[in-house]
Structure formats: structure tokens, C-alpha cells
Amino acid sequence: MPDIAIIGAGPAGTSAAVYAARADQETYVFHDGGGTTREVDVMENVFGFPEGVSGPELVSLGREHARKFGAEFVDEEVVRIGRTDGEAYEIETTADSYEARGVVIATGASYESPAIKGVDEFEGQGVSYCVECDAYFYRDSTVAVVGAENYAAKEALMLLDYTDDVQVLTNGSEFAADPDLRQRLDDEGIPVRTDRLDRLTGDESVQAIETRDGESIAVDGLFVALGAAGGTDLAEMLGVATEGQYVRTDGSMETNVDRVYAAGDVTGGQRQVNTSVGEGTRAAINLLEDFRDTGEYVDYQKLDDAKSEDGKPEATAD
Ligand SMILES: Cc1cc2nc3c(=O)[nH]c(=O)nc-3n(C[C@H](O)[C@H](O)[C@H](O)COP(=O)(O)OP(=O)(O)OC[C@H]3O[C@@H](n4cnc5c(N)ncnc54)[C@H](O)[C@@H]3O)c2cc1C
Numbered sequence: 154m155p156d157i158a159i160i161g162a163g164p165a166g167t168s169a170a171v172y173a174a175r176a177d178q179e180t181y182v183f184h185d186g187g188g189t190t191r192e193v194d195v196m197e198n199v200f201g202f203p204e205g206v207s208g209p210e211l212v213s214l215g216r217e218h219a220r221k222f223g224a225e226f227v228d229e230e231v232v233r234i235g236r237t238d239g240e241a242y243e244i245e246t247t248a249d250s251y252e253a254r255g256v257v258i259a260t261g262a263s264y265e266s267p268a269i270k271g272v273d274e275f276e277g278q279g280v281s282y283c284v285e286c287d288a289y290f291y292r293d294s295t296v297a298v299v300g301a302e303n304y305a306a307k308e309a310l311m312l313l314d315y316t317d318d319v320q321v322l323t324n325g326s327e328f329a330a331d332p333d334l335r336q337r338l339d340d341e342g343i344p345v346r347t348d349r350l351d352r353l354t355g356d357e358s359v360q361a362i363e364t365r366d367g368e369s370i371a372v373d374g375l376f377v378a379l380g381a382a383g384g385t386d387l388a389e390m391l392g393v394a395t396e397g398q399y400v401r402t403d404g405s406m407e408t409n410v411d412r413v414y415a416a417g418d419v420t421g422g423q424r425q426v427n428t429s430v431g432e433g434t435r436a437a438i439n440l441l442e443d444f445r446d447t448g449e450y451v452d453y454q455k456l457d458d459a460k461s462e463d464g465k466p467e468a469t470a471d
Pocket of ligand 1: 160161162163164165166183184185186187188189190193195196197198199208229230231232259260261262383384416417418419424425426427429
């Protein structure tokens with residue numbers, strides 16, 4: 154089991170990975186090919202780069218740095234985080250699932266609201282951004298998930314725990330979930346509609362979605378799952394407090410959930426590379442400190458000093 158799972162391989166996640174891996178904790182860094190830096194041609198205010206640096210170049214150097222200390226980069230989109238029966242966290246990606254003792258959420262700022270009239274007005278009154286949090290309120294109701302990728306497909310399947318009446322609405326986009334997820338939707342009888350959506354209607358809460366073609370799709374609940382799961386979506390699955398599109402942390406970057414930290418743009422604030430790097434650093438150092446406090450920290454230097462005859466250290470907690 155990896156010690157630390159870092160969700161996001163931008164400046165925040167990668168700097169956390171440098172510290173975690175260098176402290177010889179088994180560190181997995183998940184990334185889905187997105188991230189803000191992808192779009193940045195040149196940044197002139199990043200510490201250590203007087204000539205400027207592009208976003209992709211910066212991230213590539215950061216990853217090389219973290220890899221040097223043993224961090225493992227996993228090119229998979231995280232779609233769900235939960236707790237195991239024990240004290241660990243389970244990280245589910247589109248391809249696999251992993252367990253870790255500590256988590257750093259460093260997914261950058263992403264919060265996509267669909268361009269459908271009434272979505273903001275009905276938030277909390279039929280519109281939800283969190284299946285894990287709100288599906289319970291829609292037991293045996295008619296629900297839809299708006300989204301066109303793996304995340305939407307996973308959320309739709311998750312809703313089956315609460316109701317049989319689930320559909321996916323891509324809002325005009327081509328449905329781009331992986332083939333095995335599409336097959337699972339088919340097997341479960343979850344229809345995928347590609348109509349362009351215009352507005353939500355209802356009195357106190359949502360009752361229907363009008364399409365641009367004037368059709369009315371009756372729903373009691375609409376779950377938004379656009380793009381990849383954002384940091385707040387993942388955070389809410391764990392009961393981590395969020396504020397609007399941001400994850401709430403204290404000054405040490407810790408959330409209200411044990412051994413779950415957040416860093417970088419996902420926490421709001423200045424949304425700059427240098428601050429993201431600083432927050433990633435702080436998150437990793439404090440998480441390592443938590444491991445020490447609970448006796449879970451493995452000090453490999455000490456183990457090296459006391460290597461057994463076959464040269465393999467026997468892992469024991471401090
Ligand atoms: C056009 C533009 C110009 C900018 N110029 C500057 C500048 O000049 N100077 C400056 O300091 N800052 C600048 N910024 C801001 C800077 O890019 C961000 O502050 C910084 O990248 C934030 O780092 P981060 O690690 O928090 O998030 P990001 O860099 O956004 O990284 C997020 C990571 O999370 C991963 N991820 C997200 N969701 C998932 C998921 N579900 N599963 C797996 N992985 C996931 C992504 O793959 C990515 O690796 C600019 C931003 C933009 C858009």
C-alpha cells in the first residue's frame with residue numbers, strides 16, 4: 154500500500170511528491186493529463202527561472218525531480234475516494250484502485266457548471282454536484298447525470314444504489330466514456346441522451362429539463378459531473394469541507410479529515426505557481442509529521458543502518 158496518494162501532478166502535487174518521496178514514503182501521484190499549466194506559454198515570475206518558463210516545461214522538471222526520489226506517477230484519472238474498513242483511503246481511478254494512508258488533493262481549480270439556465274438557482278433544490286453527498290435524498294426518484302466522460306458514467310452507476318431511474322445527459326457533447334464503462338451503462342439499462350439542454354424548470358425544486366428542441370425530460374434530481382472529478386468533488390466524497398469551488402484547509406493545509414491535505418489552486422487564494430509549490434510542500438511536511446505522531450512513519454535511514462543480512466530492511470514503525 155502506498156503511504157501517500159497525491160491527486161494532481163501540477164506544481165502543488167509535484168512539490169508535495171518531492172518531499173514525501175524524499176522522506177522515503179511510497180508516493181503515488183495521480184494525474185489525468187489536464188492541469189492549468191498545460192495552457193501557459195511563459196511565466197516570468199516563477200522562482201528560479203529568470204528567463205521565464207513554460208507551464209509544460211515546469212511540470213516536466215518537477216516530475217523529473219520527484220521521480221528522482223522514487224515518486225511514482227500514475228497516468229489515471231481519479232474518479233472516487235473513500236475510506237477502507239481500516240484507517241486507509243481508497244483511491245479509485247478509471248483503471249484501478251489503490252489504497253494509501255494519507256492523501257493530498259492537488260487537483261487545481263476546476264469547477265464546471267453546465268451552461269443550462271436555472272442551474273445556479275436550483276442548486277440544492279434538485280441540482281447537486283455530489284452523488285456521494287446527495288444521492289440519498291433521491292432514493293427511488295428520477296435522476297439524471299449531466300456530463301459526457303468517465304466521471305459522469307461512474308456517477309450514473311453509483312446512483313443505481315439509490316434508484317433504478319438514471320440517465321446520462323451529455324448536453325450536446327459526444328459521449329466519451331471508456332468502452333467498458335459504456336458497456337456497463339448498457340448492461341444496467343442507463344440511457345445516454347445527447348440532446349442540447351436549455352433550461353431547468355420547476356417550482357420549489359427541479360421538475361424537468363427542457364431541451365433546445367423543446368422536449369421536456371422529467372427529473373427530480375440533476376447531478377453535475379462534467380469533465381474529470383474536480384478537487385471539491387473528490388473532497389466531498391470524503392466529507393472534507395469545501396467552500397464554493399475550493400477545498401477548505403487550515404494553515405497547515407490540513408482539511409477537517411484526518412491525513413487528508415489539500416494544496417495549490419484547489420484551495421483558492423492567490424492561484425500562482427510559487428504559492429502552489431509552497432502549499433504542496435507544507436501539506437507533505439505536515440502529513441509526514443502526522444505519520445510520525447501516529448507511529449506510522451517509516452524511517453528508512455534508520456532501517457538502512459540496521460539492514461538485515463540479506464540487505465533488505467524490515468519495515469517497522471518508529
Ligand atoms: C493562462 C494562465 C496563465 C498563468 N500564468 C501564471 C504565471 O505567470 N505565474 C504563475 O505563478 N501562475 C500562473 N498561472 C497559474 C498557475 O498555472 C497555477 O496557479 C498552478 O498551475 C496551480 O498549480 P496546481 O498544482 O494547484 O494545479 P494544476 O497545475 O492545475 O494541476 C492540477 C493537476 O491535477 C490533475 N487532476 C485534476 N483532476 C484530476 C483527477 N480527477 N484525477 C487525476 N488527476 C487530476 C491534473 O492532471 C493536473 O496534474 C497561470 C494560469 C493560466 C491558466
